[in-house]
Amino acid sequence: MGKKSIRELGVDDFVKAGLSAAEANELKEQLLLSLSVSSNDPADIWRHLVSRRVLKPSYPHPLHQLLYYTIYSDHQSSSLPLYWFPSLTFGSLVLAFYAKDRPHTDFEQVNDVDRGVETGLASVILARLSGGLEGCDMDGTQALGGRGGRHRLDKVYWSLVLKELSISFVQPPNCILDTSSDPSKHGGTWLPGSVLNIADCCLQPSSFPNKQDDSVAIVWRDEGFDDSEVNHITLKQLRQQVMLVANAIDANFSKGDAIAIDMQMTVNAVIIYLAIVLAGCVVVSIADSFAPKEIATRLRVSNAKGIFTQDFISRGGKKFPLYSKVIEAAACKVIVLPVIGNDVGVQLREHDISWNSFLSSGKQHRSHHYSPFYQSIDSVTNILFSSGTTGDPKAIPWTQLSPIRSAADGWASIDIQPGDVYCWPTNLGWVMGPTLIYSCFLSGATIALYHGSPLGHGFGKFVQDAGVTMLGTVPSLVKAWKSTKCMEGLDWTKIKTFCSTGETSNVDDDLWLSSKSYYKPIIECCGGTELASCYIMGSLLQPQAFGAFSTPSMTAGLVILDENGVAYPDDVPCVGEVGLFPVYMGATDRLLNADHEEVYFKGMPLYNGKILRRHGDIIKRTVGGHLVVQGRADDTMNLGGIKTSSVEIERVCDRADECISETAAISVSPANRGPEQLVIFVVLKNGYNSDAETLKKKFSKAIQTNLNPLFKILC
Structure with missing residues (x-):
């Protein structure tokens, strides 16, 4: 017997998918009503179900799967199935x-x-x-x-x-x-x-948008205090705290100094970030997951004069050493913040300084007021680092243009407005950290920060209790939420927009996520640190398909190139390497440790008389114009939202054991799209034997010690 059509589904089918008999009967009535006003077009049927809120977030995921996949089972078009439709017609x-x-x-x-x-x-x-x-x-x-x-x-x-x-x-x-x-x-x-x-x-407060001194700037909660009130700080209080830290920076550093931050994304991390920029210094962004060698490389390349860090990282109810990793890498001054209480929980080196002592050094000023250091628009304020390179990572300078671009993309494509509460579990070592800060504070929205792991129920309860209206994710995180069922019983219906970046999204994972707020849109974002933005995005002005992009970002232009470097016509479905129009507000015009011209323009074809900018993504344009990222044109792979090079993985694995002759690292994308998975092929030396599980453990240890503990090997 063939599969049932949507019109043939009955109460028994809904009960088998997890509904009670009463819920199943109610759903059948609502489904029949929606079908009576819908055409036979699957998209029209789905649109009516969603617009009438027939599919409740409390329904089990198998029920959502049953309806979505049944509706689109006869979807014959080579265009992508649509799940969200804009309410405005203009x-x-x-x-x-x-x-x-x-x-x-x-x-x-x-x-x-x-x-x-x-x-x-x-x-x-x-x-x-x-x-x-x-x-x-x-x-x-x-x-x-x-x-x-x-x-x-x-x-x-x-x-x-x-x-x-x-x-x-x-x-x-x-x-x-x-x-x-x-x-x-x-x-x-x-x-x-x-x-x-x-x-x-x-x-500073602003009358337009409506951003006032008493506006809430940040809300947060510490892990382990999930039943406590959500903490908050107003714009005025935030400004006072930033000025206090800026005064201390002046007492310890000089204008233009590069100062690193290797911390969790906490309230203090945000304050420190803004204070460094306010004081005319340069933030050096380092992710708290990096091994000492990677920290040392970034400090050396940036010529950092100091670094802010924590004694420990608190995550998942456990404490992990951070200061000890930093001092293994850093000869410069380290300012250490306690993860718990007021006193650091480690013995400091002689020339390092605790957070309290650091703040006291700035209190010599009679007033806590601080006069900002004003600079030209092209002055560097932040040094971020690319991943996915061999040798030193590319040091990418953000000027004062970069935050404007980041905030503009959020305003235009995600519709960030005053009154929104925006949460995105991330880190200042990655581009999303600074992007989150500027997107909120330049738009008048509130940042929501959870001081702990985003993998558990505690994070989801914070999202609920903080009234988050915009939630950013990476696909691996969504997959973990869905598989562990840790977000069951929570109310996420205040969320009006989800966002996703870093990896290719899985359709079924996104179906689960969107259903948590009556199928609100998931705005897919794809860009780069060197662009300070996304070059392709979803849009609230267009219908959306799961795991796909619907448009270039505002004022960005692109073409898709065939194997000969010739651009396909804009309306033709195709697959090829993307070429970006070079006139791109916020994109880099320099690198600190590489030849910018060679990296981004050398060998790229002309289009309309201008050299295209290289980005490296292979993208597919579907019938209907949606875009799907297919991978990279180089040997870069994307693991857990972090781009890295197969050469870097192989270099580390080759030294993991004396039995290894050589290795080859590849990433594998699932058939139904989703995060890439790391696979390593091994050639053993003559006369040596080893089993796959033993090698997997040795490779994992080598990669996590020398590169990043977030990288995991599939097989």
């Missing part, structure tokens, strides 16, 4: 406005369209553009000036963004974009002549 016009280079006067047609619920981006564009760009000048003629329709649109858009975000210039820019003054800069010169302090922009 969003497509907004997107078309940018995509088709329309004159701004064409936008007047939007006034007569039923708008539904407007996102921040759509409503602002409507108000600004239908009003003839009044007040959007920088100046208005400059915004529409320049050569080419796309550049004009870049200038219009970024003029809008600077007014919507909390960006305050001490010296305003001469123009938005100058593509003529320095031919060596493929991406042009952005906001030339401007002076500001981007951390100060984060900390």
Whole structure:
């Protein structure tokens, strides 16, 4: 007997999927009602089920699977099945406005369209553009000036963004974009002549957006205190704490010094990050999972003068040493914060200093006030590091442009607004750490931080209790939540948007995640540290498919190249290496320890007279225009959201045991998409024997000791 269609499913099927008899009868009635107003198109049937909230978050996952996969079982199109649909009908016009280079006067047609619920981006564009760009000048003629329709649109858009975000210039820019003054800069010169302090922009109140001194800036909870009240700090209190730390930085360091942070993503880590930038120094981002060798490399490359760390890491109810790893790597001054209580729980080296002593060194100032150090827009504020390279990782400088780009993508594609509570378990060593800080503080939203492991029920309860409206993830994390069932019984229905990055998403895992908040959208994000942003994303203005991207990010342009480096037409389904348009606000124009021209432009083809920027992803464009990342054009693999090189893995594994002649490391993607898994092939020396399980343990130890403890071997 063949599979049942959606119209043939009955109460017994729903009971077998985990519902009670009463729930099953109720669901059958609601399903029949939805089918009566739907066409036979699977997407239309699914849209009606979701819009009527027929599928409750409390229903067991097998029930969600039964309905979703049954509805789309006869999906014959080569386009991807859709699960989320925008409620506003004029969003497509907004997107078309940018995509088709329309004159701004064409936008007047939007006034007569039923708008539904407007996102921040759509409503602002409507108000600004239908009003003839009044007040959007920088100046208005400059915004529409320049050569080419796309550049004009870049200038219009970024003029809008600077007014919507909390960006305050001490010296305003001469123009938005100058593509003529320095031919060596493929991406042009952005906001030339401007002076500001981007951390100060984060900390100051702003009437538009509605960000006031009494606005809640951060909410948090410590692991193990899951039944306690959620802690919070206002914008004014945050500013005072940052100024206190900035004064201490002045007492211990000089302007321009590079100062590392190797900590969990805590409230104090955020305060320290902002204080370093406020004081005119440079943050060096180091993930708390790194082995001593990797820490030492980053300190050496950045020439760091000091490092903030913790005595221990607290995660999953256990304490793991951190200070001992840092001092194995660092000769410079280490400032040590206690993970519990007020006193550090380790013996410090003579030239290291506790957090309390450090803060006291800045209290010599009679006032806790601090005057920000203002710099040009292209001044470096943060050094982040790429992964996936052989030898030293690429040191990627973030200038003050980078935070603007990060926050703009969040505002435009995720719709971050004042009043939102944004949670993304991450670390300042990865690009998402600084991105989260700037996306929230420049948009007026609240950061939600859980001081502990995101793998358990405690994290999920914090999401519930903190009233999180936006939750960011990596696919491996979602897979763990689903498989352990640790989030059962929690209410995540305040979440209006999920986000995902770092790895390829698995369709069924995303089905589980989205169902937790009545099928809210999961905005997929794919970009790079060197871009300070995502080049492709999901969008709240377009229908979404699980595990796929629906559009280039605002003002980003791309083509997909065939094996000869020729761009496929924009409307043709295809697979190939992506090439990015070089005029890209926020992208790097330098590397600190590598040749930027060689890394990103050498050997790339011309497109419309300009050299494309290399990114390295292989992407597939489907019928219907959705994009799916297929892997890398180089030997880079993605393990747990961290990019690394097969050569680096092999180098470590080759030395794991004397019986090994050579190894080959590859990553394997599951058939139904999802996180890549590491597989290692081994050739033994003549005369040696070893079993696979023993080798797996030795490889795991070698990789976790020398590279990253988060890497796990499948086989």
